Amino acid sequence: MVDEGAGWLGVDLGTQSVRALLVTADGTVLGSGSAPLTGRRDGVRHEQDPLRWWAALCTASRAALATAPPRPPVGGLAVCGTSGTVLLTDHSGRPVSPALMYDDGRATGEGARARRAGLAVQDTWALPKALWLLARYGGTSLRLTHQPDLIVSRLTGESPPADSSHALKTGYDLERDRWPEAVLAELGVPDSVFPGVVRPGTLLGEVCPAAADATGIPAGTPVFAGMTDGCASQIASGALRPGSWNSVLGTTLVLKGAARDPVRDPTDVVYNHRAPDGTWLPGGASSVGAGALAAHFPEADPAEMDGPAMAFEPSGALAYPLVSPGERFPFRAPEATAFVLGDPAGGADLWAALLQGVGFVERLCLDYLHHLGAPLDGPHTFTGGGARSPYWNQLRADILGRPARVPEQTEPALGMAALAAYGASGSDALADVAERMVRVRTVLEPRPDRTAAFAEPYARLVDALRERGWLPAPVAAHAHRRLSRDTSAS
Structure with a gap:
C-alpha cells in the first residue's frame, strides 16, 4: 500500500523548464519548484546542453522541498522527459554529444534507412537521431542515453537501464520486450550502445549522498523508472482504465488512451506505449494546436478573445490550424499545410475558426481511432495549456459530443509523483x-444543439482534407458515418 504520510516527488524535464512537484497520496501539493531551460534552434536543428538539465533540477527540487512542510518524508521519485530526446554519453555517464531534442529534424536520411530495414519509426524519433549521432561521434565505448537516464545516473551515481516508455522511439520492441538486435546490427549499431530496459515504476536505485547535497533530496530516497512526458500527462489525467482518453492540448495536440491490447495501425500514426501493469497506452500526436493561435494573434490575450468568439458558432470560415507544415495524426502527410477556407468576419471570427478547427481535428482523431477498433467508451479528460480556457473546453466537448473532465493539476510532474x-x-x-491523487475540477457536458450545429x-x-489527398478516403467515409453519433459510441 502507498504510504499515506509520505510526499512523492515528480520531476518533469520539459523543453523550456524543469519542474518538480511534491505531492501526497491524496493529491495535496506540498511543494513545487521550477527552473528555466534554453536550447539552440536553427531550422530543423534543436539541441540542448544536457548538463543544464542537472543544474535546473537542483534548483527546482530545492525550491519544491523548501516550500513543503518540514515533516513528511520523501517516499520516492520518478522522472519524465521529452519523448525522442537523446544524446551519447561515455560509460561513466558523461555527455559526449549535445542532446538532440524531440523535434530535431536532421535525421531524415537515417529515418529512411531504419524504415528500409523494417522498423516503423518516424524521422524525429530517437532511433534515427541515435544513428545520426553515432555517425558523427562514433566509438564502441559510447552509450545511448535518453533524457531522464542522464538525470537518474546523477541521482543514483550509477548508469541506469532505460524505461521502456522512452525506449519505444529508440526501436525497442515492447511486445517482445527486447531490442531488435538483428535489425540494429544491419544498421551498424554496436550492441554495447543500447542500455538495458525495464518497465516504468521499477526501482532503479537510491539518491546518493553527492546528489542529495546538490538537490536537497534526502539521501536514500528511492528512484523509480519514469515514462515520457506524454505518458506522464496521461497518468496525471487519471485516464488509465481501458476506454479512457486524455487530450493534451498545448502548442500541438496529443491524444493518449488506455486499452487491454495494442491498437494496430497499418499507417503507424498511432503507436502504443506499455503501461507498468502490461496493458497498453495507444496514442498519437497531431501538428494542430494552440500554437496556431499564437501565430495568427501573437499579442492577443486568449481570455479577451474568447468572449467575442462566442458569437461565431459555427464560424463563417473553416480552418485547418497546423502549427507547422506536415501532419502526423490522424493521418501522415508531410506535405500538409495550414489553410483557412472562406473569409472570416474579422478577428473574432478567425479566432473562433481556429478554436473550432482544433476541435474538428480532435474529433477526427477519435473517429480514426474508432476506425482502427480502439476502445472509446471511457471518460475523456482535457489537459494541457489549452485546458485553461473554460470556453474552449466547452466548445471542444460540444464538437466531440461527449462529456469531458478537467483536473485541477494537469502537469507531467504529478504523473511522475x-x-x-x-x-x-x-x-x-x-x-x-492515480485516481486517488488526481482531483477533477470540472465536468463538462456537451450541448446537443451545438453538437448538431458543428456537424456540417x-x-x-x-x-x-480528403480532396487534398492527405486523408484516406475510407477514413473520411468512416467519419461521415459517425456524424450523428457522439465520439464515445461504439
Whole structure:
C-alpha cells in the first residue's frame, strides 16, 4: 500500500523548464519548484546542453522541498522527459554529444534507412537521431542515453537501464520486450550502445549522498523508472482504465488512451506505449494546436478573445490550424499545410475558426481511432495549456459530443509523483494510485444543439482534407458515418 504520510516527488524535464512537484497520496501539493531551460534552434536543428538539465533540477527540487512542510518524508521519485530526446554519453555517464531534442529534424536520411530495414519509426524519433549521432561521434565505448537516464545516473551515481516508455522511439520492441538486435546490427549499431530496459515504476536505485547535497533530496530516497512526458500527462489525467482518453492540448495536440491490447495501425500514426501493469497506452500526436493561435494573434490575450468568439458558432470560415507544415495524426502527410477556407468576419471570427478547427481535428482523431477498433467508451479528460480556457473546453466537448473532465493539476510532474507512489506500493494498481491523487475540477457536458450545429463544418473539413489527398478516403467515409453519433459510441 502507498504510504499515506509520505510526499512523492515528480520531476518533469520539459523543453523550456524543469519542474518538480511534491505531492501526497491524496493529491495535496506540498511543494513545487521550477527552473528555466534554453536550447539552440536553427531550422530543423534543436539541441540542448544536457548538463543544464542537472543544474535546473537542483534548483527546482530545492525550491519544491523548501516550500513543503518540514515533516513528511520523501517516499520516492520518478522522472519524465521529452519523448525522442537523446544524446551519447561515455560509460561513466558523461555527455559526449549535445542532446538532440524531440523535434530535431536532421535525421531524415537515417529515418529512411531504419524504415528500409523494417522498423516503423518516424524521422524525429530517437532511433534515427541515435544513428545520426553515432555517425558523427562514433566509438564502441559510447552509450545511448535518453533524457531522464542522464538525470537518474546523477541521482543514483550509477548508469541506469532505460524505461521502456522512452525506449519505444529508440526501436525497442515492447511486445517482445527486447531490442531488435538483428535489425540494429544491419544498421551498424554496436550492441554495447543500447542500455538495458525495464518497465516504468521499477526501482532503479537510491539518491546518493553527492546528489542529495546538490538537490536537497534526502539521501536514500528511492528512484523509480519514469515514462515520457506524454505518458506522464496521461497518468496525471487519471485516464488509465481501458476506454479512457486524455487530450493534451498545448502548442500541438496529443491524444493518449488506455486499452487491454495494442491498437494496430497499418499507417503507424498511432503507436502504443506499455503501461507498468502490461496493458497498453495507444496514442498519437497531431501538428494542430494552440500554437496556431499564437501565430495568427501573437499579442492577443486568449481570455479577451474568447468572449467575442462566442458569437461565431459555427464560424463563417473553416480552418485547418497546423502549427507547422506536415501532419502526423490522424493521418501522415508531410506535405500538409495550414489553410483557412472562406473569409472570416474579422478577428473574432478567425479566432473562433481556429478554436473550432482544433476541435474538428480532435474529433477526427477519435473517429480514426474508432476506425482502427480502439476502445472509446471511457471518460475523456482535457489537459494541457489549452485546458485553461473554460470556453474552449466547452466548445471542444460540444464538437466531440461527449462529456469531458478537467483536473485541477494537469502537469507531467504529478504523473511522475503518482508513478513513484505506485512503484513503492508493491501491490496497488497504477490506475488506483492515480485516481486517488488526481482531483477533477470540472465536468463538462456537451450541448446537443451545438453538437448538431458543428456537424456540417466538421464534414466540410473532412472533405477538404480528403480532396487534398492527405486523408484516406475510407477514413473520411468512416467519419461521415459517425456524424450523428457522439465520439464515445461504439
